[in-house]
């Protein structure tokens with residue numbers, strides 16, 4: 001696959017202060033790009049301070065206020081950009097909004113509005129949407145069991161029984177990521193004026209530039225942390241997908257930038273470097289960190305026989321640098337530095 005020339009770009013990152021967003025902004029700045037990052041609250045000194053302290057931020061970073069519940073607010077941040085990374089997603093429904101009754105409606109409206117703004121801009125070549133493997137369950141459409149493998153052809157059926165989801169949050173998140181990604185990929189961009197890419201990432205772990213434990217890192221490490229709430233989400237992922245696709249934050253950011261750097265790229269790509277079970281996570285920590293005591297209820301389960309069948313991202317030339325062992329170890333060291341095991 002041919003790469004674009006390596007001149008420095010102007011790019012927008014929505015949700016620039018979140019877990020993935022902040023690492024992506026940092027890496028883009030390090031690579032010499034100019035970044036327009038959006039946050040909901042520019043008076044949040046901890047988030048603004050974090051971003052402004054990145055190397056090159058004083059000359060190459062501009063911050064914009066934008067809320068998905070007012071999707072037109074992204075217009076200003078997108079103006080003049082060559083590429084847009086739509087990373088932000090609503091995790092909780094805004095009670096102040098009467099316009100959107102749930103997170104799915106808000107997420108879909110933000111996708112629609114951002115696609116239209118990119119098209120109107122006349123400068124944006126490609127929109128890269130941070131999707132989730134939760135939209136790519138290998139469940140057969142008739143609910144009779146799993147397909148043999150999980151790949152880009154898989155879409156999570158949205159008629160699973162309500163009691164399948166372990167919480168309203170998990171149900172809402174699965175719906176919003178699935179419907180928003182479908183909306184993006186079904187968008188007709190006439191005359192190929194705008195390329196649309198969805199990068200459906202596995203559960204992200206590894207390091208963080210944030211000063212707190214991001215939710216996905218906490219979920220991946222829920223067993224050594226003996227954290228029942230996050231473990232519930234991890235078990236749900238395994239139930240929904242057969243096993244748990246995982247990926248390192250560094251690979252996630254590199255994959256986003258890889259999608260930008262290609263001369264031409266469109267469509268759906270799953271992004272994970274390993275497909276593991278909760279039993280394998282527990283076994284790893286029992287073996288390599290026996291000082292960490294994992295309670296019986298967190299010792300994990302064997303997964304299904306579903307295979308990881310996605311090669312699309314590798315086929316276009318992307319190489320993951322972190323396998324499961326490196327992801328576990330970096331996640332563990334990161335949490336230990338934060339004092340999570342004291």
Ligand SMILES: NC(=O)c1ccc[n+]([C@@H]2O[C@H](COP(=O)([O-])OP(=O)(O)OC[C@H]3O[C@@H](n4cnc5c(N)ncnc54)[C@H](OP(=O)(O)O)[C@@H]3O)[C@@H](O)[C@H]2O)c1
Nearest residue numbers: 015018019020039040067068088089090132201203204216
């Ligand atoms: N982490 C994972 O394992 C994983 C895996 C697959 C896909 N993803 C996707 O990656 C993206 C980022 O996730 P993350 O793990 O980095 O989560 P995160 O740390 O919680 O970040 C979420 C981001 O979304 C923004 N946001 C939330 N509600 C918003 C709203 N109403 N309007 C505008 N922005 C809003 C937040 O902005 P503020 O800073 O303004 O609060 C924050 O920057 C999401 O789209 C998620 O679905 C994550």
